[in-house]
Amino acid sequence: MIEDILIKYIGMILVIFLLTSLYGKATPFHTFAISLLQAVAVAYLVVYCAGAIYNNFLQIFQGQLLNIIGIILGLMLFFRFIPGYSFLSRIPVAFSAGTLLGLTLRTVVFTDIIGFIKASIAPLFTPGDVYVNFVNISTAIFTITILLVFIYTFPSTTKGPLRTIGKLGELFFYGGLGGMAANAFLGYLNSAAATLAMYLTPMSDAAIFIILGIAALVIVIALDKRGILEKYTE
Amino acid sequence: MVDMFKVMATIDRRIYFLLFLTIMIGGSLYPVVLPMPITNWTQTFYNKVNEVQPGDILIVHMGAGPEVRLNMWSAYKLILWQFIQKRPRIIWMTTWPNAFPVGEMLLNDPLIKDAIKMANYVKGVNFTDIGFVYGEPALVNLAKDFHGFTENKFKGTWLDEVKDMNDIQYYLCFGASGDYHWAAKQISLIYKTKIFTVSDPGLFPTHIIYMQAGNFYASIEGVTGSAEYELLTKHYGEAVGRMGIISMTHLAFVLIIIIGNIGYFGWERKERAKPIKNLGEKHD
Numbered sequence: 467m468i469e470d471i472l473i474k475y476i477g478m479i480l481v482i483f484l485l486t487s488l489y490g491k492a493t494p495f496h497t498f499a500i501s502l503l504q505a506v507a508v509a510y511l512v513v514y515c516a517g518a519i520y521n522n523f524l525q526i527f528q529g530q531l532l533n534i535i536g537i538i539l540g541l542m543l544f545f546r547f548i549p550g551y552s553f554l555s556r557i558p559v560a561f562s563a564g565t566l567l568g569l570t571l572r573t574v575v576f577t578d579i580i581g582f583i584k585a586s587i588a589p590l591f592t593p594g595d596v597y598v599n600f601v602n603i604s605t606a607i608f609t610i611t612i613l614l615v616f617i618y619t620f621p622s623t624t625k626g627p628l629r630t631i632g633k634l635g636e637l638f639f640y641g642g643l644g645g646m647a648a649n650a651f652l653g654y655l656n657s658a659a660a661t662l663a664m665y666l667t668p669m670s671d672a673a674i675f676i677i678l679g680i681a682a683l684v685i686v687i688a689l690d691k692r693g694i695l696e697k698y699t700e
Numbered sequence: 701m702v703d704m705f706k707v708m709a710t711i712d713r714r715i716y717f718l719l720f721l722t723i724m725i726g727g728s729l730y731p732v733v734l735p736m737p738i739t740n741w742t743q744t745f746y747n748k749v750n751e752v753q754p755g756d757i758l759i760v761h762m763g764a765g766p767e768v769r770l771n772m773w774s775a776y777k778l779i780l781w782q783f784i785q786k787r788p789r790i791i792w793m794t795t796w797p798n799a800f801p802v803g804e805m806l807l808n809d810p811l812i813k814d815a816i817k818m819a820n821y822v823k824g825v826n827f828t829d830i831g832f833v834y835g836e837p838a839l840v841n842l843a844k845d846f847h848g849f850t851e852n853k854f855k856g857t858w859l860d861e862v863k864d865m866n867d868i869q870y871y872l873c874f875g876a877s878g879d880y881h882w883a884a885k886q887i888s889l890i891y892k893t894k895i896f897t898v899s900d901p902g903l904f905p906t907h908i909i910y911m912q913a914g915n916f917y918a919s920i921e922g923v924t925g926s927a928e929y930e931l932l933t934k935h936y937g938e939a940v941g942r943m944g945i946i947s948m949t950h951l952a953f954v955l956i957i958i959i960g961n962i963g964y965f966g967w968e969r970k971e972r973a974k975p976i977k978n979l980g981e982k983h984d
Contacts, residue, residue, distance in 0.1 A: 488717050507798070514797040518832065530851075569840055573885045581884075581913035588912070597740075646905075648957065652950055653902040656923045659724045659945045660771035663938075666728035676725075 475674075478665045482679050486686050493686050494698040608642070611635030705966025708959045716956055723952055727945030734947050736940075741908070742928040745896065745918040749779065752786035756869040757862065759893075761833075762803040763795035763879040768900075769802070771946075772922030774939035775898055776874055777809055778929040779920070783872065784815040789858065791868070792829040795839070795879055811935070824857060836882045843887055865891035870917075873897040880907065880916075888915035898922050 480502070483495035519540070522533045539558035546555035586609050588602040614628070615635040666672040689695040752758070760780070768776060783790075794800050806812060821827040830850055833842055842849040843865035854860075861867060871893045873883050880897045888895055888910075894917035899907040907919035920929075923946065926939035 485721075488714060488721070490714055511797055514800075518834075525851075565837060569837055570885060573889045576889055577884050577910070577913070577915055581915055582909055584914070585909045585912035646902075648953070649905070650902040652953060653900055653923075655720065655949050655953060656901060656946050657767065657770050658720070659727070659949050660923075660942055662721075662724040663728045663942050663945055664770070666725060669729070672725075672729055 474665075474671075478671070478675055479678065481661055481665060482675070482682050485679065486682050489683065489686050489690075491690065491695060492699045493695065494689070495682055495686070497699050608635075608638045612639050612642070615639055703967060705963055707963070708966065709963030709968040711959070711963075719952055719956075720949060723948050724945055727948050731941055732944035732948060734944050736924075736927060736931070736943055738928050738931060739921075739924065741911075741918075742920050742925050742932070745779075745920040745925075746782070746929070746932050748894075748918040749782045749786070749896070752783060752788050752870060754787040756786075756788040757791065757867065758783060758788040758870040758872060759791045759793060759868055761793060761795060761871065761873045761875055761879065761883070762799045762806075763873070763875040764802055765796065765798045765876055766802055768874075768922070769805070771939075771942065772898065772900065772926055774926035774935075774937055775920060775922045775929050776806060777811060778926075778933050778935055779872070779896075779898065780806060781811055781815050781935075782933060783870075784812070784819050784821070787819050788870065789826040790821070790828070791859070791862075792827070793833045793842075794831065795833050795835070796876055797832075799876070826858065828854060828857065828859060830854070836886065839882050840886050843891060865893050868893050871895045877903060880910075884910050884915045896920075898925070 480499045483493075483499035486493040487496040519537070522530075523537060526533050526537075539561060542558045543555050545551045545553075586605050588605065590599070590603055590606060592598045592602070611631055612635045614632045617632070665675050686695065689698065760783075764772075764776070792803070794803055807816070816827075823829070830842075830853075833839055833849075838849070846859070846862045846864060846867075847855060865871075865887055868891075871883060871887060873880050873895060875883070875897065877900065880899065880903070883895050883897065887893055895915070897907055897910075897916050897919045899919055899921055901921055901923050904919070904921040907916060907921075910916045911919050923939075924943070927943045930936050930940050
């Protein structure tokens with residue numbers, strides 16, 4: 467119970483620290499919160515992975531000899547710190563990247579190329595479903611026009627309706643990129659809204675949050691006025 | 701005279717952030733309830749989970765980090781709860797170190813704990829945690845040879861009937877950003893397992909494509925899906941309450957996009973086309 471309360475208020479303080487970046491300049495509070503997150507994440511990973519590596523090491527004595535290769539490849543990464551031999555650290559990276567690429571390539575053509583083409587082929591008119599009709603028709607128009615972008619827009623010699631269609635496709639293409647960026651940003655806004663909603667209920671917590679927020683802002687402004695904000699940020 | 705287009709194009713970004721902050725704080729203090737229809741995706745997902753039969757085998761792929769606790773928790777919790785109501789046998793696996801505490805939190809949630817108790821789940825009998833499945837290559841090996849990958853640790857248990865992924869009927873991917881991709885590439889194409897995925901909002905368009913291509917059996921967008929699932933399962937909680945704030949924030953965001961575009965086409969575009977003084981060249 468006490469643990470939950472502590473976690474909640476420490477979380478609230480760290481959220482306020484992060485929000486101080488809205489002041490428009492880097493602040494020591496923001497730097498502290500970010501550094502703390504990185505430190506905790508790295509510490510957790512190191513502890514967890516050390517345990518996993520130790521278990522894999524023990525398994526060598528139970529006959530899992532392939533683990534020796536894994537451990538040797540892992541240790542080879544440390545060559546990066548030895549001048550003159552740092553190139554050896556590329557071997558394990560190349561080995562894992564190559565293995566993964568091999569596993570991926572056997573299916574990715576079917577899932578991410580043929581599958582996506584298959585998904586974009588749909589009946590243009592489904593009686594009684596306006597939304598599905600809208601999605602399918604716009605998918606067909608966007609697919610055809612955006613494909614034409616690469617064929618007819620960039621060569622400067624193309625003229626007439628093909629170029630117009632290509633230009634239209636270019637607009638859809640940028641619209642799609644804008645939509646993806648907006649979608650990603652809205653995702654962050656969702657997280658921000660959910661975080662604030664968590665710390666602003668009940669009303670007593672909201673009062674604490676607002677008071678702490680104003681206090682942090684006043685300190686940041688005071689540090690900035692004295693010209694020492696940057697000094698404590700690094 | 702004030703050039704409104706210029707004003708729209710040059711509004712200080714901090715004002716926008718302040719606007720978002722005000723809406724979020726205001727919405728939290730004075731919740732606004734807006735009408736919310738159930739989307740087709742969520743309804744389909746819900747209906748397809750209802751197809752699960754007692755005794756079917758379900759893999760729960762836990763790959764999400766603690767950030768899901770913020771706004772997708774209801775979806776995670778209620779989807780798992782709905783599956784448990786159908787009494788499949790469950791294989792639990794974790795694919796990222798930071799997903800272990802999330803899985804633990806989920807299984808210790810009072811709703812899930814009660815459901816597990818009611819459905820008579822017993823560790824090793826109809827619920828088995830196989831631990832850490834470290835990455836895509838590991839998933840490939842697990843799918844190909846279950847007991848080989850798990851070093852025969854589960855021989856002699858109910859998992860004897862699982863030889864490879866074809867023996868597993870359902871795969872529930874509570875994955876981090878890239879995990880669903882592993883399921884699409886390494887499972888959907890090769891095995892007949894039906895894949896359910898829960899997506900964060902930014903990646904949901906890709907999930908829809910995978911769904912339409914037949915790689916995923918059903919997918920749900922986690923944030924809106926949380927609120928919709930609360931409505932569908934009648935477990936009203938935090939997600940429905942937050943949808944008002946989220947909708948208001950989205951509305952503000954759309955307004956900002958409109959203002960920014962009007963400012964761009966009314967003023968900024970012309971300004972950019974002007975040659976820079978003394979240079980006589982266009983600037984970007």
